[in-house]
Structure formats: C-alpha cells, structure tokens
Amino acid sequence: MGIDSAVLESYWMPFTANRDFKKHPRMIVGARDHYYQTADGRQAYDAFSGLWTSGLGHCHPKIVEAVQQQVATLDFAMSFQAGHEKAFRLADELSELAPEGFTRCFFTNSGSESVDTALKIVLACHRARGEGQRTCLIGRERGYHGVNFGGMSVGGMSPNRKAFGSSLLPAVDHLPHTHNLEHNAFSKGQPQWGAHLADELERLVALHDGSNIAAVIVEPVAGSTGVLPPPLGYLQRLREICDQHGILLIFDEVITAFGRVGAPFAAQRFGVIPDIITTAKGLTNGVIPMGAVLVRDEVYDSFMQGPGQMIELFHGYTYSGHPVAAAAALATLEVYREEDAFAQARELERHFEQVIHSLDDHPKVIDVRNFGLMGAVEIAPRPGAAGMRGMEMHKKCFWDEDLVIRNGMDVLQFSPFLNSRPEDLTMTFEKIKKVMDRID
Ligand SMILES: Cc1ncc(COP(=O)(O)O)c(C=O)c1O
DSSP states (O other), X not given: OOSOGGGGSSOOOTTXXXXXXXXXXXXXXXXXXXXXXXXXXXXXXXXXXXXXXXXXXXXXXXXXXXXXHHHHHOSOOOOSSOOOHHHHHHHHHHHHHSSTTOXXXXXXXXXXXXXXXXXXXXXXXXXXXXXXXOOEEEEETTOOOOSSHHHHHHOOOGGGTGXXXXXXXXXXXXXXXXXXXXHHTTOSSSOSSOGGGGGHHHHHHHHHOGGGEEEXXXXXXXXXXXXXXXXXXXXXXXXXXXXXXXXXXXXXXTTTTTTTTSSSOHHHHHTOOOSEEEEOGGGTTTSSOOEEEEEOHHHHHHHTTSOTTSOSOOOOOTTTTOHHHHHHHHHHHHHHHHXXXXXXXXXXXXXXXXXXXXXXXXXXXXXXXXXXXXXXXXXXXXXXXXXXXHHHHHHHHHHHHOEEOEEETTEEEEOOOTTOOHHHHHHHHHHHHHHHHHOO
C-alpha cells in the first residue's frame, strides 16, 4: 500500500467512517483522464468524476499548465483593497456564461462558503433596501448546502444536523422534499408528480408572513441526498411565489453548474432564473478549491448606494479570487468552450439514462432516477442495517471491479464525466449489476 498504517492515524477524514477506513484504506496515488491509480497499482474507473467536480477528466493538461504557470508568476495577491487581473477576468467570463442580468460575482473557496456568502448577501440586501425585518430563510428537507452554519441550517439532511443542536440559525424553515417512491419511482428525468409541493411555500408565507422571509434556497436538482430531479413545473412555481412576496430565490448550483445538466447553469436548462446562483466544484474542474456567487444586478445595486469610498459588504475571504484558483478556473472555462463540453454532456444524457435504467428490474433496486449527467440507484436497505448494502457496494466496486462510485447510505450515486465514452457508462452499470448480484 506504500504507507505505514501508523501514519494513517492523525488525519481525521471528512464524511468518512475513520476507523473502518483505516482498517483497509482505499488509497489513491494518481489520476489521469477518467481513471484513478490506486496505491496497489490498479487503474480504477472514476464513475463519480471526483466528487461531482472533475467533469473534464483528471489532470487536464491545459488546466495543469495554467496552474503551474500561475503559481510561478503570482502565487498570492492581497485580496482586500487590492486586486489582480485574473480574478476580474474570471468574474467577467462568468457573467457572460450566466443567465442575462447576472453581471456580478463574489469569490469564495468552496460550496459551503458560497452558500453562506449568498445567505449573508440576501440578509444584507434586504436591510439595504429598508426591509431589515426579512430575516427568515427557507430551505428544503433533504437539501444539502454544505457544512457551515448557514448552509447546515437551511440544509435538510438530518445526519448533517443532529449532532450540532437543533437550533442552528434561529429563523429558518423548510419546504418538504419531493422524493416519493409511490409516485415518482423509476422516473426518467423530471418526475410528472410533485409540482404541487412548491405550494407549501404559500403555507410558510402564511405562517411567517411573506414580509419576514428573506430567501428560499434550493438545489435545482438535489444532489448529495441522492439525486432528486425537480418535478415538472416545481421550480417555476417556486419562482412565482417568491415574486409575489418579494422573496429572493437562490439556486445552489454547486453541483449543477458547468455542464452537469447539459447547460452552463441549471437555471438555463430549466428556464427558471433565480436571484443568486452559488457555484464551486466544476468552476476549476476540482483542481484548486474555489467557489463563486453570482448575483443579479438588482441585488448588487442595492449595496451601491452609500458614499463611494465606504466598503459596501463587510464580507470576504483571504483567498477570495486567489490567483492560482482564478488561473485554474479561466483555463477550465476555456476548455469547456474549446471542447464544447456542455453540448457533449447533453448528448450523453440519453445513453446514460438508458444504461442506468437497465437496473430498474433488479430485485434489490427500489428506485432509479436521473437528470442530465446525475444519477442514483436506490437499493433496498438490509433489514435492521440501513446503509450497509450501499457501503458494501462501494467497497466491492473499488476492490473487485476497479470502479469508484459514491454511496449515500443505500443510494448509489453517479456523476459521469461530461466527456465520458459511452462504452464506459455501459461498463459501469454492468459492473454495478454484477456486484449487486453478489452481495446479500
Ligand atoms: C449543492 C451543494 N452545496 C454546497 C456544497 C458544499 O460544497 P463544499 O463541500 O465545497 O463546501 C455541496 C457539496 O457537495 C453541494 O452539493
């Protein structure tokens, strides 16, 4: 394995069963194109493109070169009250890619920071507009918005919340999630059933009074909870209700931006335009941590009212717009354009849908769902041992089939490369079936 087991002890791994992992560690030593190299010398196919991050494949030469050049030219630049060209160019390019009217961009270092930045922007925006009473934030059950306090509070995955006290941010409520096995199981793309669940926002408006609600935040396609595509008409309805009550709508596109749903942003794919879009992951193809929060002009303009020499938003990170991250992101955007990666992803969708739904009839499978290049296979939990089958699938795929997948409990998740070879997608689900047949 190449690493002394004593050396494994100190690193407290994120979202990982540390003790179990360290008994039989799944170590990766290299990555290229669509494969990881494992510490025991195997090439393992990456069916999750990093962690929803690396749609263009690993170690893309153009991105690697951009990073190498940048780190040797300008490794860091003072980020408050000083600037460097690449951050400005990147913001400009992002606003070209974004839906019309999104001409402003704030940089962060992760999805969690993008979400907390967006939540702070909405609170401060209402206050700047003389509506400081709008402090209530609405998330959704089964939503994932990262792990910082704001994102955790509006998030709706209970294991991510329960150890940290129930109060979190004080003025938060949640919409119901849209997953329903009775009505939506084995949907291909957007489910027909469920648009009415957006009307639950009316109930929350009545409860809290719309004039107290600052924002609604949702993932256009919920990702980490196990891929829940929005029911047809659902996002449109949310937008309408927000408009009726002066509520800002945030789309958390940390996963869905940059081609994952066959368009630059899910907002464009669904034809529903929010007020704020949060991003990270695919922004740099996962090469360097970076996030970006894109805001509509009206939101930005609300801040630009006081004396011009005053700071307008008391918020920012040491590494906002970091030169090396900005160089990685600019190179990534260039490769997306050159390789027409979003169109490629869109073309792959049909094949992906076919091969993932080849598991529909498997006796252990209780649901298969997909949208764009996001997919999930939900397997029946082992009685009294929820999550164990999913974890066993993950391990057996890694050790026996040279295949890296992700499981959230018993939901297997798939995030193919935007430039996947169709035969690799076919191979992925043949292997999944083989492993599923073998486990009990
Ligand atoms: C929708 C969404 N928001 C926020 C995050 C948090 O991103 P990060 O892990 O980069 O903080 C994630 C991560 O998967 C995500 O999927």
